[in-house]
Amino acid sequence: MSEARRIPFNNPGWAGNTGEFQLTEAQVRGDEYVGKRPPEGGHPSGTSTYPYMLAEKDPEAPLFEGAYQERFEKIRSRYPDARSALLPSLGMAQELRGHLSPETMEQVAQLLGLSPAYVRGVATFYTMYNKRPVGRFLIQVCTNISCSLCGGDDVLQAFLNNTGTEMGETSEDGNFTVMEAECLAGCGFPTTVQINSRYYENVMPKDVPEILERLKAQGE
Amino acid sequence: MAYPYTHEKEVRILSKHFGEPEARTVEGWKARGGYQTLSMAFEMGRNAIIDEVKASGLRGRGGAGFPAGVKWSFMPQDGGRPHYLLCNADESEPGTFKDRELLRWAPHQVIEGMIIAAYAIRAEQAYVYCRGEFFETTQILARAIEEAYEAGYLGKDILGSGVNVDITVHCGGGAYICGEETALMNSLEGRRGTPRIKPPFPAQAGYMGMPSTVNNVETLSSIPFIIQEGADAYRANGTAESPGTKLFCVSGHVRRPGNYELPLGFPLMELIDDVCGGMKEGRTLKGVIPGGSSVPILNAEECANCEMSFEGVIAAGSQLGCAAVIVMDDSTDIVKEVRRMVGFYAHESCGQCTPCREGSAWAEKILRRIEEGRGTEEDLDTLMEVTSQMEGTTICVLSDSVAAPVQSSINKFREEYLSRIRTGEKAGVA
Amino acid sequence: MMTDQQSPQTVTMRIDGREVTVPTGTTILRAAESVGIEIPHYCYHPGLSSPAMCRLCLVEVEGWPKPAPACKTTVAEGQVVHIESEMAQAQRTGVLEFYLLNHPLDCPICDQSGECQLQDYVFAQGREHGRGREPKRVLGRDDFGGDVLFNGDRCVMCTRCVRFMREVAEDERLCVVERGNRAVIDTFFDEGLEGSPFAGNIVDICPVGALVSKDFLHKARAWDLDRTPSVCPSCSQGCNITLQTRDDLVQRLKPRENMDVNGWWMCDFGRHNYEWINRVDRVEEPLVNGETQGWPEALGSLLGRLKEAKGEVKAVTWAHSTNEEMGLLKAMMEELGGSEVVYRSPRTVGELQLPGFPLLARREDLAPNVRGAEILGFTRVGDEEAEGGLDDLATHKGVLIVVGDPLEDQNENFGAQAELFIYLGSYLSKVAGNAHYVLPTTTFAEQEGSYTNVQGRVQRFWPGIRSPGSARPGWLILGALFAEFTETEAPIGADQAFVQVAKGVPEFGEITYRDMGTRGAPARKSAGVAGD
Structure with missing residues (x-):
């Protein structure tokens, strides 16, 4: 197997560790197929499928301007009413700002003609919306049944140890926030870890330092 | 071999092209025989499609196993109001990881199935409610949908047939309960994802109060084959009551976990021992959760003759659910794992119904106490009674999902609980 | 199907x-x-x-x-x-049992105790002993702003309050935050309920002590309160209410269901405008030229003075007077050959409608019986604040009758030139000091009577507290005078007074107190009255 095809640390984003793959990581993740998607959202059918967490965040980013405004309008056009566009709009606000502050919720409420309290009720129902700032990399380790059977708790502990953080707290350098996650639907490839929007699968405690180094060096 | 999980006993219909990056593209999919069923379907007409799907006996793959064709036939026949097709891709049941694979390896298969389904139920707008965490998956799906639009398979007047279908990918926000069809509709409407009381059923008043049908990704993926090859060919696999093939998501303590497409009715032990390569070195089987964490645990004896069909698993004392087979060997600490599962339900309970909101959190606290060696024997009775008060008393069945692992594990692994309570030791855990 | x-x-x-x-x-x-x-x-x-x-x-x-x-x-x-x-x-x-798992069981200090549905249901059908051994969730209190205090630990998550604000007030300021066992009712951070004119209703519909009134906090126990059906006097809507009283003091007002008027609701303006009922600076005995007198003597000499009086008779009242009071005042005026009766009533701009129950609005007229005065043909004078407009009365030299209105805006010379100045009222205002006869009247909370609301609905209320001293309902005083004057029978009950009044008023027609019951009866429409 050539070096280019070597999939690092137990094949992130890939199903299994049997050593039988002939695909690159980009092929597995679909990066080649998807290509670079335009910031204004491309075809309206898929405008809400952008990453919900990015390493680079700007808590002051306007809601929404330029390409993002265009994306917002495309999203809005795909639903029969404004309320239905709330989840994708919150997702986009978080993509830009990194978390949903009270001000962000209020602005999204205004954009969609909803009450701020209503938006707060919805935003807090869903776990993917960060209600407070997180590090550049939000690391969510699955410890649910299948991963738990295969050592998910140890992987979680390894991330906590290697980042020197407590659960849910952000490391001093602002890089990492580690959280426990519920089942990420990667049960056959334990332990499944979600870092920002990307999945890392078959993660073992020994892989953790390498993953963290790669994140610091290359991003997700 | 591109896809690492294959076995000669597999019957690969849905998963035929897993691991082939080219199959994701519209050209690659067409080269593999894709999109041929659209014109066939439009020619057949709505009633014939529904009849064919009914005849195939295809049962919903989301867990409940309700016949898909029958579900479609509930949709009103008269026009006037918009109809919606909702594809449930909010895969979150612990143990399940098939929809993500279907979406990222065969997105056009889902799209093709959705176009036919939307046509059959008179829906011009369809949504794929994708689990929000599935970033890569939804990107692939979005690209595939875009290609399908470019190729004229989506949008207005598909292939000159006069049929209009639009698909929109909608990302959830991270809530297990949104996989429940009425919660999914609330969530799609931009509300808190709380299940709705039925009736009215989605076919009467669903998304935006309009007639809607919610189908699982795997169900919709099965449609092109049924249209292409016919109901009889579909029925060639599986049992009379559970026709067809099914993606079995095997996780836990087996050598080769993964997705395996097998005919329904496949023996559980053969799945574990042969297809999945058996237990890990020196380990023996303790129990299996055959259908995702919300179904009762089977102990090793019950597994012995269990056939993996809807009726077969019921006969063995559990449910097929979404065929997420979680295998546990003798190193498993049942008390801890049950506590973890119940903790999941407590975390994911939407909180509207009192028995679920209060009961799931209570059960978790009791289990944690037992796990930490501070339990009493009365706690087991309390757990049994508390969970029985949670069965059948709520709007959706999440509450019942707490009862299943708790009651089955106390009944079948009582000694493990008792030793933890009496001595704090993990007896029975190798 | x-x-x-x-x-x-x-x-x-x-x-x-x-x-x-x-x-x-x-x-x-x-x-x-x-x-x-x-x-x-x-x-x-x-x-x-x-x-x-x-x-x-x-x-x-x-x-x-x-x-x-x-x-x-x-x-x-x-x-x-x-x-x-x-x-x-x-x-x-x-x-x-699930409800009690995290409930603090703080009934001894909870205002809802005694009218709490959790208490009642658990008492009736709950387990004798709870099995919960785990520590309870503690959320503490949160001031929701306005009059509402939230005790999260007592909440049963029924979401009535959230639904009221969404569906009825259509001012979605409340939400359920988080989910599952962590779910809690909250407002948008610090936004609170301040300024929401109907928020007080969420306290009423809360089945437990999670939402309590700050005004009523620790004031009285539910079982010590007496409850009397009444009508809110704060605007012309006439919301049906219950006076909740203890020791002859009104402790709080609660809406009383009436689907024709206010549903189950009332506005906060009316709800909290009750302190004045408890005012203690009342006239308690009849005063004749400043001297306390018994009723028989006072009325006897007044009758004589009235018969002797030569000058023109003028009268002023206010829209807090009852139908009975107003009607008998009108009859008296006709008997005395007096000119028209004027009345004053405060008025605000714009109605505050309850969107989810459009029949109900805080009306522009901030007094309960404007429609009654209109039906009886009284002339409205004065400004928005119910001030002024009485210049010719202030210096009137004939007979001057004031019913109810304390005339706080008038200077101390009001009525000083009158040949005979009769003042029927509850408070000894400075103007009343000029009156030859001060006859103490009861408030609406102390008597039986009726108001006609903005819809033209005649609604009864009952006495909830005892009147101080020997204050009497206005209709009783006017009725007695009228009867003496005309040598007829005086009404001895408000029902009789209403019948007497209704005789000459087509709008009231044949309506009786029995017809009105606790929910009121619509007056007949007449062309002369401003539309609904």
Whole structure:
């Protein structure tokens, strides 16, 4: 197997560790197929499928301007009413700002003609919306049944140890926030870890330092 | 071999092209025989499609196993109001990881199935409610949908047939309960994802109060084959009551976990021992959760003759659910794992119904106490009674999902609980 | 599926062995209610949508695999429902145990105690001992702004308050934050409920002590309160209310259901405008030229003075006077050959409508009986603040009769030149000091009477507290004078007074107190009265 095809640390984003793959990581993740998607959202059918967490965040980013405004309008056009566009709009606000502050919720409420309290009720129902700032990399380790059977708790502990953080707290350098996650639907490839929007699968405690180094060096 | 999980006993219909990056593209999919069923379907007409799907006996793959064709036939026949097709891709049941694979390896298969389904139920707008965490998956799906639009398979007047279908990918926000069809509709409407009381059923008043049908990704993926090859060919696999093939998501303590497409009715032990390569070195089987964490645990004896069909698993004392087979060997600490599962339900309970909101959190606290060696024997009775008060008393069945692992594990692994309570030791855990 | 056959209009079914016939589409809960059976419930409220989430109203329906929520399940022909069967009771006991898991059981310091549905239901059907051994969740208190204080630990998550703000007030300031066991009711961070004119209703509909009134906080125990049906005097809407009193002091006002007027609701302006009823600086005995006198002497000499009086008779009243008072004042004026009666009433700009119950609005006229005065043909004078407009009365030299209005805006010379100045009122204002006769009257809270609201609905109220000294209802005083004057029989009850008044007033026509009952009766429309 050539070096280019070597999939690092137990094949992130890939199903299994049997050593039988002939695909690159980009092929597995679909990066080649998807290509670079335009910031204004491309075809309206898929405008809400952008990453919900990015390493680079700007808590002051306007809601929404330029390409993002265009994306917002495309999203809005795909639903029969404004309320239905709330989840994708919150997702986009978080993509830009990194978390949903009270001000962000209020602005999204205004954009969609909803009450701020209503938006707060919805935003807090869903776990993917960060209600407070997180590090550049939000690391969510699955410890649910299948991963738990295969050592998910140890992987979680390894991330906590290697980042020197407590659960849910952000490391001093602002890089990492580690959280426990519920089942990420990667049960056959334990332990499944979600870092920002990307999945890392078959993660073992020994892989953790390498993953963290790669994140610091290359991003997700 | 591109896809690492294959076995000669597999019957690969849905998963035929897993691991082939080219199959994701519209050209690659067409080269593999894709999109041929659209014109066939439009020619057949709505009633014939529904009849064919009914005849195939295809049962919903989301867990409940309700016949898909029958579900479609509930949709009103008269026009006037918009109809919606909702594809449930909010895969979150612990143990399940098939929809993500279907979406990222065969997105056009889902799209093709959705176009036919939307046509059959008179829906011009369809949504794929994708689990929000599935970033890569939804990107692939979005690209595939875009290609399908470019190729004229989506949008207005598909292939000159006069049929209009639009698909929109909608990302959830991270809530297990949104996989429940009425919660999914609330969530799609931009509300808190709380299940709705039925009736009215989605076919009467669903998304935006309009007639809607919610189908699982795997169900919709099965449609092109049924249209292409016919109901009889579909029925060639599986049992009379559970026709067809099914993606079995095997996780836990087996050598080769993964997705395996097998005919329904496949023996559980053969799945574990042969297809999945058996237990890990020196380990023996303790129990299996055959259908995702919300179904009762089977102990090793019950597994012995269990056939993996809807009726077969019921006969063995559990449910097929979404065929997420979680295998546990003798190193498993049942008390801890049950506590973890119940903790999941407590975390994911939407909180509207009192028995679920209060009961799931209570059960978790009791289990944690037992796990930490501070339990009493009365706690087991309390757990049994508390969970029985949670069965059948709520709007959706999440509450019942707490009862299943708790009651089955106390009944079948009582000694493990008792030793933890009496001595704090993990007896029975190798 | 419904066929195209005509569905029958009524359904006959059985609830706990009793045959019940109700209209098609009625829920089990309402069907039971119609025969006097209460099915315990929290989330259901007749004025709100039913989410069927409290799971307390689950009942056994024969032939059904699972218990059914009575608030949402409609009755079917021949259906057999059990509310007190073993299964249904066990169900309720089980759900109640869940409710108590995190409940602080702080009934001794909880304002809701005594009228708490959790207390009542647990007392009736709860377990004797809870089995919860785990530490309780502690949320503490949160000031929601306005008059509302939230005690999260007592909350049963029925979401009535959230639904009221969304569906009825249409001012969605409340939400459920988080989910599952961590769910809690909250406002948008610090936004609170401040400025929401109907927020007080959420305290009423909260079945437990989670939402309490700051104004009423620790003021009285529910069981010490006396409750009297009444009518809110704060605007011309005339919301039906209950005066809740203790030791002859009004402690709080609560809305009383009347689907023709206010539903189950009232505005906060009316709700909190009650302190004046408890004013203690009252006139307690008749004063004649500043000297205390008994009623017989005072009325006797007044009658003589009236008969002797030569000058023109003028009268002023206010829109807080009752129909009976006003009607008898009018009769008296006619008897004395007086000119028209004027009245004053404060007025604000714009109505505050309750969007989810459009019949109800805080009206522009901030007094209860403007319509009554209009029907009786009184002339409105004065400005928005109910001030001024009395210049010719202030210096009137003939007979001057003031009923009710304390005339706080007038200077101390008002009525000083009058030949005879009679003042019927509750408070000894500075103007009253000029009166030859000060006759103490009771407030609406101390007497029986009626108001005509903005819809033209005549509504009764009852005495809830005792009047101080020997204050008497205005109608009794005017009625007695009129009877002496005309040598007829004086009314000895408000009902008789109303009959006497109604005789000459086509709008009141044949309406009697019996017709009005506790819910009022519509006056007949007349062309002369400003439209609704």
